[in-house]
Amino acid sequence: MGRGGLRSAPSPDLRPEDHVRGEGPVTVVEYGDYECPYCAKADLMLASLPVRRAFRHFPVVSKHPRARRLAEAVEAAALQDAFFAMHDSLFADQGRLDDPHLWERVRALGLDLDRFEHDRRSEAVAERVSLDFRSGISAGVMTTPTLFVDGEVHPGIPSPELVARLGGG
């Protein structure tokens, strides 16, 4: 790669490949990792708000050794239309994140385990996770979770002010 390959760029608005759910007037892009307890909390807080939200992977492996592997597992589940099912499953129980636990989750979600095991190690899935990570670096993400609310950056767990602004009680 050439020099400056990760130079500044605004956090992209929703892209066709983003994983999006929820409906609302405001769009929230959340950068997070599945081994980060604060991300689980932020994700849960967003779930109760009337917003459209996208999740992007920001695995920081030197801090969370399993983070990239887990992001790849969720992308592999996405290839079987189970992105948010696996996403929710991991955030709901961050004490069980090793391979046998992942296989249990795959079975419980009714996914094809052989296909999952193949896909999570594929180049395409690794690239997909890197795409999110690199977009985060360019947007200046330095901690997880980091939320972009209509393009405006909010590092950390959403503040009460932000929650209120997003329509929370």
Added chain:
Amino acid sequence: MLIEPGAPAPDFTLPDQDGNEVSLSDLRGRRSVLVFYPLDFSPVCTDQLNVYQEVLPEIQASGAELYGVSVDSAYAHRAFQQQLGLSFPLLADFNPKGAVTKSYGAYLEERGHGTRALVLIGPDLEIEWSHLSPSPLEIPGANLIFDALEHQPA
């Protein structure tokens, strides 16, 4: 005030986390980024250096090496580096405390440690770029390093 582009890089010799001395003259011939940060093991620093570690291969591919600098001792640096899994050196500006950090204008007298600043030293040991964080709680994004490297001559 933080050192500015065009100034000669102030000379230094500091031990790294393994006690090996690193001098300014060792940096001649390539680009180096000095990452001044407050203290080992403080939560915000931890995120900063972790994220830089994630993009270290890209920083190196862009032609620069990274050096962390704080007032902690080499022993603390070693434990911090191991805990975070960092592979770039951490320099101990420990004795006399903060002297190098002061010479680069990145010392907070009232707190007794460095502030958060990035300094790009060119191959000829001249300052090419510097960035002072508005507050120690605000972490300079890795993107700023890439922006700075992109604007330097090859």
